[in-house]
Amino acid sequence: MNPRPRALITGASSGLGRGYARTLAAEGYDLVLVARDEARLSELAEQLRTSQNIHTEVAVADLSTRDGIDAVNEIIATQPIDVLINNAGFGLRGTLLDTDAAELDALDRVLAGAVRELSLAAARRMQARGRGGIINVSSLAAVTTMGQYAASKASTLVFTEALAGELRDSPVTVTAVLPGFIRTEFHSRLGVERPGPGLIWLSVDQVVRKSLRDARAGTVVSVPGWGYRVAVLVAPLVPRPLMRWGSTGFSFARTRDR
Secondary structure, eight states, X not given: OOOOOEEEEESTTSHHHHHHHHHHHHTTXXXXXXXXXXXXXXXXXXXXXXXXXXXXXXXXXXXXXXXHHHHHHHHHHHSOOSEEEEOOOOOOSSOTTTSOHHHHHHHHIIIIIHHHHHHHHHHHXXXXXXXXXXXXXXXXXXXXXXXXXXXXXXXXXXXXXXXXHHTTTSSEEEEEEOOOSBSSSHHHHHTOOOOSOGGGOBOHHHHHHHHHHHHHTTXXXXXXXXXXXXXXXXXXXSOHHHHHHHHHHHHHHHHHHO
C-alpha cells in the first residue's frame, strides 16, 4: 500500500492554517504542523491524530528568524512532502513611519522571504519526485497600497505566479490564494474592530475549501468569494491615485481605532 500523502502547513496553530489542517486530516493526509505556539500546535496535533487516525508532527519554528526557516527547510529536505501550504503571517499595529525597521524586516521575512525559500525547496523536491502542490496564502491586500503588509503580500503573489509559470509543464502545481476579510483572530490580535458589514466576511471553511479545489484544478490565483473575485478583476482598472487614496484612508481608520 502507498503511504498516506503528507502536507506541511505553516501558521497551523490558528485561523486558516488550523482550517487547512482539519480539512486535510479529514481527507486522510498525514500532517507536519508548523508555528511558534507549541502548546496550541501540540493540542491540535493530538486532536487530529486521535479523531482522524493520522500521523501528525509538530515543528515549533519562528519564520521571522534564520533558524526557524532553516528548521522547516530541513524537514522539506528530509521528508516527502506532497503539499506545502505557506500560511504563516501577522500584521503590524502601526503605520510605516511608526514601525521599527526590524519589525518591518521580520514581517517581510515571514510573508515573503520564508514563502520564497520554502516554496523553492519544496518545488525542487516535488519536481524530482514527479508530483506535489504548493499553496501560498497571499491576500487581497496585494492589489492595494496598504503598507508593508500589502507590499510583502504583493511580492508573494508575483513570486507564486512566476514559479507557477516555470512549473507549467510539470506535475507540480503552485497556487496563490487571495483572501479578503476572514473570520479569524487576525484583527483581534491587532487590537482593531472588524470593518465593514458582515456580508463581506468569509468563514475559514469557505476559504480553505475554495482554495484547495482551485489548487487541485491547477488554478494559479485563487480568490474565494464572488465579491472578492469581482474586486480583483476591477482593481487593475482603478487609477493608482484613487487606489492610494482608498488604501491610505483605510489605514488611517485602523490607526484611529487602536
